[in-house]
Amino acid sequence: MNKIDSAGHSIHFETQLAPLTDIIKSGKYSKIFVFADGNTSQLCLPLFQELLGDFQAFDLIETDPGEENKNIDFCIGIWKTLLDFEADRKCLMINLGGGVITDMGGFVASTYKRGIDFINIPTTLLAQVDASVGGKTGIDIDNVKNMVGAFTLPQAVFIESGFLKTLPKRELLSGFAEMIKHGLIVDQDYYKMLKKSDYKKISSDAIYRSVEIKNKVVTEDPHEKGIRKILNYGHTIGHAVETYSLIHDKNPLTHGEAIAIGMVCEAYLSSNNNNLSHDELIDISNYILTTYPKYTIKEDSFTDLLAFMKSDKKNENGQIMFSLLSSIGTCSINCSVTENEIKESLSYYNIINKNIAND
Amino acid sequence: MNKIDSAGHSIHFETQLAPLTDIIKSGKYSKIFVFADGNTSQLCLPLFQELLGDFQAFDLIETDPGEENKNIDFCIGIWKTLLDFEADRKCLMINLGGGVITDMGGFVASTYKRGIDFINIPTTLLAQVDASVGGKTGIDIDNVKNMVGAFTLPQAVFIESGFLKTLPKRELLSGFAEMIKHGLIVDQDYYKMLKKSDYKKISSDAIYRSVEIKNKVVTEDPHEKGIRKILNYGHTIGHAVETYSLIHDKNPLTHGEAIAIGMVCEAYLSSNNNNLSHDELIDISNYILTTYPKYTIKEDSFTDLLAFMKSDKKNENGQIMFSLLSSIGTCSINCSVTENEIKESLSYYNIINKNIAND
Structure with missing residues (x-):
């Protein structure tokens, strides 16, 4: 009971991120980005790094936390950051956070250079039971929720109850x-x-x-x-x-x-x-x-x-x-x-x- | 020699838009939008309307012509216009123009409410022989061409040499x-x-x-x-x-x-x-x-x-x-x-x- 097969990808449960380490070590990707918000970079990144062990060669892209920031301005900021990092189509984006991070990170990844691979690590209960499955990505426009987005599947999803310990x-x-x-x-x-x-x-x-x-x-x-x-x-x-x-x-x-x-x-x-x-x-x-x-x-x-x-x-x-x-x-x-x-x-x-x- | 079958849709040649009239009359769509720029709304819309005959029940969304306007600001404007028109997921967007219109219109359509149907009517030689096939949509960011976009297929493409007569x-x-x-x-x-x-x-x-x-x-x-x-x-x-x-x-x-x-x-x-x-x-x-x-x-x-x-x-x-x-x-x-x-x-x-x- 540690895996659910979804369309074209797997949802891994309580694996201590072992399959993620394998994916990264495969050398398939030119660069790894971790996308997080101010909260998750503080509360979840340490556990993420601990589980990954040796492998730490990633660039962190951080955004402000909160649904009010799941908007097109932040999207543009992330697209430009990827461009500044000279991210090519073979890079991987790991979305580490709640639904705002996985929704927005998924949308940014699915549209940057017409689509790069991404992996979701939902760190809230809401994101684990809801945003983790179904391939919906999106951002809000004028406070209308998910008005712009796409149906795009991640390469994999990792659900670890360890991340919930930091949750109010x-x-x-x-x-x-x-x-x-x-x-x-x-x-x-x-x-x-x-x-x-x-x-x-x-x-x-x-x-x-x-x-x-x-x-x-x-x-x-x-x-x-x-x-x-x-x-x-x-x-x-x-x-x-x-x-x-x-x-x-x-x-x-x-x-x-x-x-x-x-x-x-x-x-x-x-x-x-x-x-x-x-x-x-x-x-x-x-x-x-x-x-x-x-x-x-x-x-x-x-x-x-x-x-x-x-x-x-x-x-x-x-x-x-x-x-x-x-x-x-x-x-x-x-x-x-x-x-x-x-x-x-x-x-x-x-x-x-x-x-x-x-x- | 009036049709090429592409992935999931057809490219129609010199049909005087007859299959488009059928699609519209099928009643499948809740609303029809025509997306054009200042040039094509002046030079190509009359022929479009003439070919469509009786059916004229569409709303026109117009943008400024030119590659420099194939950017995220204009995209946001179109998303908001669709929202103002209360466009739902069952509406259809007809992109009437050159590559800027079909690239940007396709991107807007493929991301509005996570995707509405769109049809391309390329009106320049460049758009007819290049942008018309392949499902690439996109916009420029910081003058970097098609930095953001998606692979999304239109419902159909119509190539009519009549539109080329207006072309410098x-x-x-x-x-x-x-x-x-x-x-x-x-x-x-x-x-x-x-x-x-x-x-x-x-x-x-x-x-x-x-x-x-x-x-x-x-x-x-x-x-x-x-x-x-x-x-x-x-x-x-x-x-x-x-x-x-x-x-x-x-x-x-x-x-x-x-x-x-x-x-x-x-x-x-x-x-x-x-x-x-x-x-x-x-x-x-x-x-x-x-x-x-x-x-x-x-x-x-x-x-x-x-x-x-x-x-x-x-x-x-x-x-x-x-x-x-x-x-x-x-x-x-x-x-x-x-x-x-x-x-x-x-x-x-x-x-x-x-x-x-x-x-």
Whole structure:
């Protein structure tokens, strides 16, 4: 159980980076770059170097941490840095960090000189269970998430729980939301197992199971024409809330916190429009609201949130499209919902939030 | 003889855009965008609209003409325009113009929301015989050509000689250089035929033959790992001269004029390093120097030119790599050449230029 085969590459688990050392030592690459942010270069690079052992001949490209820097200006900076380093098409880029680093590093690599090889070493729980599989790379434009990007596969992915030790609890919780989603959309037993577990002590087995689920879905539909859209459960509303929070809140929601809100709202829509039972709606709502901090979606943000949803990549012909549950463990794609229903679901989150607080 | 099948799409010749009308009428697309520059929207759009007939429901995205605008700032502008138009993943972008439009339009389309469909209608001879095949898209960064881009195939390509009627002679000559190259690298008979022809009256058959040659090469090696590199003949030095001229000359060289110079220099290198006969070197030099205007490569530009060559995408391990002829119609890849030899070849161009002028 130390490898999952994905399209054209492998995802390695808990190998202490041994296969990476082999790849580097093969001499296939003219130069090695490690792309990291200020946080990961401080917290994760030492472990990376320790695991690599003798081999230390790489150049470090460092960027500022945070989603707000996953933009085209930083991209241009990295392209120019590679050019300054005289990086040719046979160089390798190792992305060491969270989703911002793997998304942006993957995009930079897949477009520099029309594409150089890259390897992802996700160092956050979120990046390990979500960004690590599926070949999505991207950057934000005008605060619209992943508005520009490509589908490009890394040469390999390495998942090492050692990197998670440096992670604040809030970041663990952020990744945990995607794991809950994996249970909700395809695996009721996994969801039940997660409910019994402690997000602060995630097992390697649970991470493996999440990667396995995501890998199965994206392998079936690499370019998101159909079934892959189930992975967007919680994300249509969640992304909008995340974008709004990033612009307006002093201490913005993490991705997972926003997706957790989105999953409650979209469970409500699932119950209204896709036959999710009332009991399961309450089960999901309760579990998420007891696990994640409370948030209030302001009434006067509803119009902005709808505007963000309208620019969602999943939409077709101007219709906001949802992936909705029909039961815990089963998800349907391409569900259309009215704007009024969306507003209702936001109010549901606000109200049930208060109810639980009053319990 | 009205279609060439390329990887996953067709190149249509002289069809009066009939298959395009069918594609649009199929209703597969949520919205149609036509991407053009100030020149092509004035000179080519009327013919485009005339050929399309009834169907006129598209939005025009216009950019400034010229290679100097094939940059990331204009890209960002187009991405944002698509966003403003609420373009979803099911929209279609039709690139109507020369290589700048098809290169940049293709890159924008292949990265907007991780990829929308696009169709190329090259309206210059250069774009028809060169940019139309092979799936290369790209933009320049810091005046370094196509430093960022992707390999992405269009849905279809339409080649209509009607568009060439608006083209200045200098632009015809620019495209003609690539046709000469096609003859030089793989087809001696085609080269001889071109020598007897008049570049101002290019036949549809010749354009077809050039596209056929290029298509055969890129189909065999889509990602430029091997044989495709023969298409770079004349381009290692040619690109450097083009970049230098773009920065320093009041009236910069066209792409083809620069490639013509590159082909003479690289014929010299071919004769020195790859067994091209002296007679063939003289044949190529004479033909190009009688067809293209004379240019002087200034001695004090040699250092800059070498620096540009060092950042060429084809290089490996810091070595400047050439594709060199062994005879007219046969080309070898991955030839390395010393800096002194490169300088000699530049001087050869300058000297033989003068000799012919003195004839």
